[in-house]
Amino acid sequence: MASANKRPNILFICTDQQRGDSLNCTGASWAVTPNLDKLAGEGALFSHCYVQNPVCSPSRASLFTGKYVANHGLHANGVPLPARHKLFTRTLADAGYDCGMIGKQHLSPCDSWQTEPRFDDGYRVFHWAHGPNHRALENDYHAWLRKVHPDIYVKIFPDKGANENTAYSNKANTGTPIDHVKKEAHYSHWVAECAQDFIKQTRDQNEPFCLVANFFDPHHSFGAPQEFRDLIHLDAIPAPVTRDDELSNKPAEQTFYSETSYAGVAPGFQDYSDAQIREIRAQYWAMIALVDYEVGRILQALDETGQADDTLVIFTSDHGEMLGNHQQLLKGPQLYDDLTNVPLIMRWPNTIAAGQRIDQLVQWIDLPATFLDVAGCAAGQSVQGESLLPMLLPMRNQQQGQWRDWALSEYRDSGFTTDPQIMTTMLRHENWKLIIWHGSPATAGQRNGELYDLSSDPHELHNLFHEPSHATVRQRLKLKLLDVMAETEDRSFPQSRDW
Amino acid sequence: MPVINRPNILLCLFDSLGVADSGLADCGLADSESAASDLAKSRLPDSTSGLSTLSQLYSKSARFDRTYSPCPESSPARASLFTGLDPGVHGLWTNGVTLSENENTFAQRLTQAGYSNYLAGRYQLAGVSRWTTEQARTNEFDHMDWAHGPLHRSRQNAYLNWLKELAPDHYAQLFPVQPNPEDTKATSLQRETLAALPDSLSFNYWIAERVEQWIDSQSPDNPFMAIAGFCVGDLLGTEPHAATDAETINSQALQQADVAIARLLESLNSSNRLGDTVVIVTSARGNADTKKDCTQSGVANHIDNALKETAIRVPLFFYGANIEHQIVSAPVSTMDIAPTVLSIAKLPIGPRTQGSSLLSVLGGETQPRAWAMSRIRKNTPSGERNWQTALVSGNLKLVVCHNEQQPENIKLFDLGKDPLEQTNLAGLEQHATDLEQMIDQMIDARCALEDRTEPRIAEF
Numbered sequence: 027m028a029s030a031n032k033r034p035n036i037l038f039i040c041t042d043q044q045r046g047d048s049l050n051c052t053g054a055s056w057a058v059t060p061n062l063d064k065l066a067g068e069g070a071l072f073s074h075c076y077v078q079n080p081v082c083s084p085s086r087a088s089l090f091t092g093k094y095v096a097n098h099g100l101h102a103n104g105v106p107l108p109a110r111h112k113l114f115t116r117t118l119a120d121a122g123y124d125c126g127m128i129g130k131q132h133l134s135p136c137d138s139w140q141t142e143p144r145f146d147d148g149y150r151v152f153h154w155a156h157g158p159n160h161r162a163l164e165n166d167y168h169a170w171l172r173k174v175h176p177d178i179y180v181k182i183f184p185d186k187g188a189n190e191n192t193a194y195s196n197k198a199n200t201g202t203p204i205d206h207v208k209k210e211a212h213y214s215h216w217v218a219e220c221a222q223d224f225i226k227q228t229r230d231q232n233e234p235f236c237l238v239a240n241f242f243d244p245h246h247s248f249g250a251p252q253e254f255r256d257l258i259h260l261d262a263i264p265a266p267v268t269r270d271d272e273l274s275n276k277p278a279e280q281t282f283y284s285e286t287s288y289a290g291v292a293p294g295f296q297d298y299s300d301a302q303i304r305e306i307r308a309q310y311w312a313m314i315a316l317v318d319y320e321v322g323r324i325l326q327a328l329d330e331t332g333q334a335d336d337t338l339v340i341f342t343s344d345h346g347e348m349l350g351n352h353q354q355l356l357k358g359p360q361l362y363d364d365l366t367n368v369p370l371i372m373r374w375p376n377t378i379a380a381g382q383r384i385d386q387l388v389q390w391i392d393l394p395a396t397f398l399d400v401a402g403c404a405a406g407q408s409v410q411g412e413s414l415l416p417m418l419l420p421m422r423n424q425q426q427g428q429w430r431d432w433a434l435s436e437y438r439d440s441g442f443t444t445d446p447q448i449m450t451t452m453l454r455h456e457n458w459k460l461i462i463w464h465g466s467p468a469t470a471g472q473r474n475g476e477l478y479d480l481s482s483d484p485h486e487l488h489n490l491f492h493e494p495s496h497a498t499v500r501q502r503l504k505l506k507l508l509d510v511m512a513e514t515e516d517r518s519f520p521q522s523r524d525w
Numbered sequence: 526m527p528v529i530n531r532p533n534i535l536l537c538l539f540d541s542l543g544v545a546d547s548g549l550a551d552c553g554l555a556d557s558e559s560a561a562s563d564l565a566k567s568r569l570p571d572s573t574s575g576l577s578t579l580s581q582l583y584s585k586s587a588r589f590d591r592t593y594s595p596c597p598e599s600s601p602a603r604a605s606l607f608t609g610l611d612p613g614v615h616g617l618w619t620n621g622v623t624l625s626e627n628e629n630t631f632a633q634r635l636t637q638a639g640y641s642n643y644l645a646g647r648y649q650l651a652g653v654s655r656w657t658t659e660q661a662r663t664n665e666f667d668h669m670d671w672a673h674g675p676l677h678r679s680r681q682n683a684y685l686n687w688l689k690e691l692a693p694d695h696y697a698q699l700f701p702v703q704p705n706p707e708d709t710k711a712t713s714l715q716r717e718t719l720a721a722l723p724d725s726l727s728f729n730y731w732i733a734e735r736v737e738q739w740i741d742s743q744s745p746d747n748p749f750m751a752i753a754g755f756c757v758g759d760l761l762g763t764e765p766h767a768a769t770d771a772e773t774i775n776s777q778a779l780q781q782a783d784v785a786i787a788r789l790l791e792s793l794n795s796s797n798r799l800g801d802t803v804v805i806v807t808s809a810r811g812n813a814d815t816k817k818d819c820t821q822s823g824v825a826n827h828i829d830n831a832l833k834e835t836a837i838r839v840p841l842f843f844y845g846a847n848i849e850h851q852i853v854s855a856p857v858s859t860m861d862i863a864p865t866v867l868s869i870a871k872l873p874i875g876p877r878t879q880g881s882s883l884l885s886v887l888g889g890e891t892q893p894r895a896w897a898m899s900r901i902r903k904n905t906p907s908g909e910r911n912w913q914t915a916l917v918s919g920n921l922k923l924v925v926c927h928n929e930q931q932p933e934n935i936k937l938f939d940l941g942k943d944p945l946e947q948t949n950l951a952g953l954e955q956h957a958t959d960l961e962q963m964i965d966q967m968i969d970a971r972c973a974l975e976d977r978t979e980p981r982i983a984e985f
Contacts (some may be wrong), residue, residue, distance in 0.1 A: 083985070096613070096975035104983035110627045135983030291984075438977060442984060449972055467970035468895045468918065470962045504964050505925065505935070511971045512912055512927045515613045517902065523621035523652020525765050 033401050034374060035337040036118070036236040037225075038393075039324065041317055042082065042130060042245040043357065044343035046075065046367035048314055056262035058254075058315040061322035062341060062371065069339070069373025070382040070418050076433035076454060077345050077390045080357050080365035081440045083132045085344045085390065090114060090133060092394040092409030094434065097516035101438040106134040107145065112408060114394035115236060119148025121403045124230035126151030128220040129213075129240030136160060137192070151228065153220045157242045158204040158213040159195045167216045175211040182207070196292040199306050201249010209251045209316065214243050218320040222327040234336075236397070239324060244313035244347070246356060248306045254319070255312040263307050265300075266350030267485045273353060275489045277463045277474045279448060280352065280360060287356040289442040295348075295355045303350045310349060338374040338400055340393065352486070359437045361452035361461045361476075362486050366435045374400075378418045387433040387454055388414060407518040431455060432510055453507045457481035460503040477503070531638070531748040531870050532846050533802040535736070535793070537786050538606075540599060540647055540674075541758040541772045542779070543811035544592070544838045575780045578787040579840070582806055586842035587851040587887050593897035593917060594810040594859045597836040598770060600649050602809040602859065607631060607650065609863030609878035611898075611974040618902055620770060621652035624662075629877065631863040632665045635750050638872050641743055644669040645683070645735040646728070646754030647762075649809075653677060654764070655706035670735050672754075674762015675719055675728035676711050678704035684731050692726055709764040719761065724781055729755050733785035737792045745798075748870070753789065755782040758812060767906055771813035771836060793845075803846050803869050807859065808839040828905075832915040832924050833946055837899040843887070853886060855893040856917050877978045895919075898970045916967040922946070923963035937963060 047053045051063040051071060078088040079095045087093075087100035091111040095101055099108040119125045125148045134142040136156040141164045144152065155167035161183070171179045182203045195202050209215050221239045229235045243250070273281050286294035295303070321341065328334040346365040348354040357365050370388070372378060391411035398405045399413035417429065433454040439447035449464040461476035477491040477500055490496040582588075594602045596612050604610075604617035607630035617624045624630075630650070632642050644666050651659045653673045658681040661669060672684035678700070689696040699718045724730055732753045743749045756762060757779040758772030765772075786806065793799040812835060830836060839859065860880035867874050868882040885891040896918040903911045912927040920941035926934035937951040937960050950956040 099976045099979045101975070101977045101979075102981050103985035104981045105979050106982065108979050110625075135985065137983035137985050140983065436972075438972070438975065443981075451968070451972065462968055462972075464969050464972045465965070467898075467916070467966045467973050470918070470966065472962075473965045473969075501961060501964065504961075504968060507968060508914065508925050508964070508971070509927045511968070512900070512902070512914060515618065515902070516616055517618045519616045519618070519622045519625060521619055521621040521652070522623065523657060524654040525620045525652060525770060 033123075033234045034377075035234045035333060036123070036397055036400065037221075037324070037328070037337050037339045038236070038238045038397070039241070039321055039339065039341045040238070041241040041243060041341075041343040043345060043347045044244050044314065044317075044369060045346040045349065045364060046073075046369050047363075048244075048311070049369055052369060054311070056259060057311055058257045059318040061318045061325060062369075065321075065325065065339065065341060065373050066371045068375065068380050069371055069378050070384055072370035072372075072384045072388055074385060074387045074433070074454075075342065075368050075370035075390065076366050076387065076435055076452075077368055078435055079440055080345045080359075080361060080435060080437055082130075082344055084438070084440050086132050087111075088391050089344070089393060092391050092405070092411050093516065094391065094410055094514045095436045095438060095440075096511075096514065097410070100133065102440040102443070103132075104135045104137060106143075109145070112406075113145060113147050114397055114409070115238070116146055116148035117398060117403050117406075118236045118401055119150075121401055122233045123148075123401060124233045124235040125149045125237075126153075126224050126229075126235070127238045127240070128153045128224070129217045129238075130156055130242050131240065132156065136162075150230075151224055155213065155216075155242075157195075157245070159191050159202060161191065166220075167213050170216050170219075171211060175207075178207050178211045193291070195247045196288060198247035198249065199293070199298065199302055200309055201247050205247060205249030205313075206251060209253065209319070212251060212316065214241050214316050214320045217241050218323045221324045225324070225327040225333065226331055234401070236401075241317055241320070243317045244310050246347070248309040248313070250309060250312035250316050254315045255309065257315050258308045258311045260304055260308045263304065263311065266303060266307070266353070267487070268351065268353050269487050272487060275492070276352075276476065279444075279463070280354065283358050283360065284353040287354070288358065289444045291442045292356060295350055295353050298355075306355070307349055310347065335375045338372065338378075338397075341369060341371040342390070342393070343368045344390075358441045359448040359450045359463075361435055361437060361450050361459075363459075366452060372396075372414070372418065379420070382418065384417060386417065386429055387431065388417075389433050407520060410514065410516070410518075432506065434510055434514060451507065453503060453510060455503060455506055458499065458503055459486065460500070460507060462504075462507065475500075529871055531640070533740075533748050533798060534635075534640075534750040534866060534869060535740075535789065535802055535804045535845075536750070536752045536866075537755065537782075537789070537804065537806045538647075538752055539755050539757055539782065539806075539808035539839075540649075541774070541810055541812040542808035542840060543774075543835045544590070544840050575776075576783045578783045578790070579806070582786075582804075582842045582844055583840075585850055586806070586844040587848050588843070588853070589841040589857050589883065589893075590852060590854045591856040591897075591917070592807065592839050592841035592859060593856060593899055594808075594837045594839055595897075595899050597810050597831055597899065597901055598903065599809055600652070603649050604628075606807075606809055606859045606862050609860055609874075609880040610978075611860060611879055612900065612902075613974060614879060614976040614978070617650070620765075621654065623651040623660075626662070630662065630665060631866045632750065632752075633662065634867060634872060634875070635870055636664045636667075638870060639747065640870065641747055641749045642666045642751070643736065643739045643749065644671065644752040644754060645739070646670070646732045646752075647673055647756050648752075648754055649673065653679070653762075654709065656680075656704050656709060668739065672728070672731075672762075674756045674760070676715055677762030678709075683735075684728055687731060688726060692722075695722060695726060711761055711763040716761070720777060724784070727778070727781045728761075729757070729778060729782040729785045730788075732782075733788045736789060740792070740798070741796065750866075750870075753785070755785070757782055769813070769831075771831070773813045790844075800846055803848060804842075804844045805862070805866070806840060806842040806844070807862065809859070811836040811839055828909075828911050828913075831901045831903075831911060832899055832913050834922075834940070834944070837915065841883075843883075848887070851887055853883075853893055855895045856897040857883060857886070857893045858897045861894070876980050879974060879978065896966065896970060898967070898974060914967065914971075916963060916970055918963065918966050921959060921963050923960070923967055925964075925967065935960070 395411035670683035924936040
């Protein structure tokens with residue numbers, strides 16, 4: 027199959043809960059991310075990549091289906107992905123790609139140690155592990171740990187799993203025991219081990235591969251092996267972004283989410299002292315340093331086997347983390363850049379020019395469209411994103427039409443539920459960010475929302491939504507949002523007849 | 526096992542009957558009598574005297590005076606009516622798209638519950654251009670006498686096969702040549718010939734006859750659901766006008782349908798089945814505002830009128846078993862019909878439904894939704910995008926054109942004072958608050974109609 031060799035391998039590395047600005051190369055000078063910085067230097071770094079939902083499962087569903095949250099139906103964690111969808115990995119497998127998945131998937135409920143059912147996903151290799159503390163029998167990380175480090179496994183998981191462990195890990199602020207094991211026994215290390223094994227040994231040598239390597243880090247519970255914590259200088263990390271009285275002109279729900287996280291399931295920002303918040307932030311970057319180290323090992327496997335030039339490497343994350351900014355922690359209905367802006371690096375030597383920095387607004391659902399594009403597959407009408415290749419390749423750039431000038435992110439009671447349910451919608455457009463806090467369509471009355479001028483207020487500290495001076499721009503953006511909502515409807519069923 | 530007594534259901538479904546055509550002068554909305562009569566006059570210059578059955582149903586039935594179709598295009602509107610889903614969710618977003626096999630219509634749900642189902646006439650959950658036959662969906666109808674319209678020349682057009690056998694001379698006069706899939710316009714000769722047919726050979730009479738015969742053949746021990754798919758638009762099953770598929774009313778066909786409904790009611794009554802049968806009269810969508818909508822020069826006019834009340838507001842009457850006269854004047858949607866049918870049949874509505882049962886509204890248990898959204902997503906032959914969204918709430922109606930962000934592309938009407946939608950309030954300072962509120966409500970309506978039908982079964 028020499029003719030198929032022109033299609034690159036796709037190595038998709040995705041972390042969990044990693045902020046867009048958390049890398050050294052994206053502005054965190056205190057971050058220890060040499061491998062990712064190098065990767066960015068060798069490829070393209072996107073400064074404005076937005077996810078379509080700020081929590082795991084709905085965001086990942088958008089990635090794998092290529093559809094906006096309103097259309098794929100997995101609107102909240104705990105909702106299974108409706109079976110009617112086709113995953114991009116299935117399309118790649120149909121096109122001959124050797125597909126594998128390692129780590130966290132989360133396209134179906136995982137609460138109560140549930141195992142995710144397999145979809146018609148096209149994976150030949152499937153090493154599933156929802157997280158380091160998740161005690162499904164099918165947790166492949168645990169199976170590996172039991173085999174390779176039985177002493178560690180038995181020490182940390184002495185009994186059969188109880189669901190309280192989830193609550194425990196949600197409440198921890200400096201990690202759980204499994205987060206602090208030596209790096210050779212860590213979940214992130216296991217991901218890299220599996221990826222190395224796939225790249226070096228088990229991949230089909232006759233076909234290009236698509237490997238999805240999903241890290242759980244830097245998802246809370248804010249703990250990393252001590253050697254990585256030792257790399258982080260606590261004093262170099264700035265204090266969280268906020269200002270006096272910041273929440274008084276934000277939607278009232280944000281005060282609630284400051285007092286408590288996950289709608290009451292986890293401690294809130296206000297439960298912690300300043301010192302504790304500082305340590306949480308240090309642990310966060312310790313986890314990122316660990317991820318960077320393990321990503322380095324995966325990339326090394328590509329280099330060692332001479333596959334780097336034939337491989338499109340993508341590094342990104344499914345959503346961000348409040349990390350104390352705006353006096354809030356973890357994630358939820360807040361649609362700050364803290365949660366919606368994620369890192370995105372794409373490296374494909376000799377094809378994507380090195381050192382590019384792309385400032386245009388792009389969306390996570392553009393990734394599956396890009397993968398199908400590089401694999402020579404028709405995206406089909408069901409994928410709503412657009413391939414990023416034209417933006418990256420000088421030859422194709424000239425043919426490119428107008429790139430979309432907006433990004434959309436939608437929270438639909440997606441995290442831990444509240445009564446009444448909270449639904450929020452973010453529109454990024456020009457220098458503006460509009461966030462609607464939805465109410466009932468049956469009732470009139472003033473709505474709550476947020477409006478930020480990111481050119482003068484990049485940290486989203488000053489809510490202009492209710493400012494009379496900004497009434498015109500507010501209305502203009504609301505109408506733009508209505509246009510975007512019409513634009514993003516699912517019209518993927520073909521009009522096969524004229525009438 | 527207790528026996529559940531499930532009523533029969535007869536759905537008289539028009540293709541394009543606006544609310545004003547069905548014989549109402551008082552639309553339950555207008556502030557003043559003069560406004561109401563303006564509306565009536567603008568729609569029915571010949572008065573409603575010819576429509577005695579619809580007029581009687583109007584005054585005797587439980588009726589919803591502000592029922593909105595989610596789309597002025599026929600096929601998306603029908604898909605919503607049969608699935609209880611918004612067009613953005615069922616995915617049949619414009620005419621010519623086929624409803625996904627993944628979706629279940631209420632007819633399929635009734636089949637599962639043991640109903641015998643029947644359809645005569647138009648269905649249109651798939652495209653039918655080039656004289657294409659619409660494929661039957663699985664486990665939906667025990668029998669269907671499908672006919673998209675009296676001039677639609679599919680080989681499976683049951684009406685034409687009947688006409689050909691019963692009145693070969695008339696048939697030969699109507700169709701002197703073989704069907705040509707490239708030529709699907711009605712000729713004036715065909716229109717005249719069709720108009721000259723005796724009533725007893727008309728499309729809508731045929732529907733009544735077939736439905737009556739089928740109902741008579743049903744065992745009284747088993748519930749049935751029958752659909753009379755009437756056709757009263759001027760296209761008669763042929764190709765839409767170049768600019769728009771909005772239809773004007775063919776008043777002769779409408780009168781024939783009116784008589785046909787009378788015949789069905791009489792038949793149910795004489796066979797003692799009316800007490801066990803709920804009769805629903807409604808329309809998938811409204812119709813074109815004026816004749817000029819449908820001409821080439823009327824393109825701009827059509828774009829202007831695509832979401833007018835005449836195009837999206839339809840009659841909805843419930844009559845028969847245990848249903849008393851009642852008037853609900855708060856907005857509801859034809860999306861609510863599928864869950865209503867399921868609750869009439871004493872079946873659970875199921876998660877894959879966005880509408881809500883109107884039976885509980887009639888029973889006073891729930892409030893009507895009080896808002897409705899409608900949209901069109903159509904491109905004109907010249908490639909011009911005609912994408913618009915309308916929201917009604919209270920007396921206000923907002924229409925947003927998604928083509929350009931020009932102030933004149935936003936329209937705000939006070940339907941109470943201005944039922945003919947002649948005065949756009951959007952640019953007026955004193956209505957700035959109303960405008961922004963309606964924009965907010967439309968954004969919330971968009972959110973409310975997204976696909977969240979998959980149940981949440983765990984916290985994460």
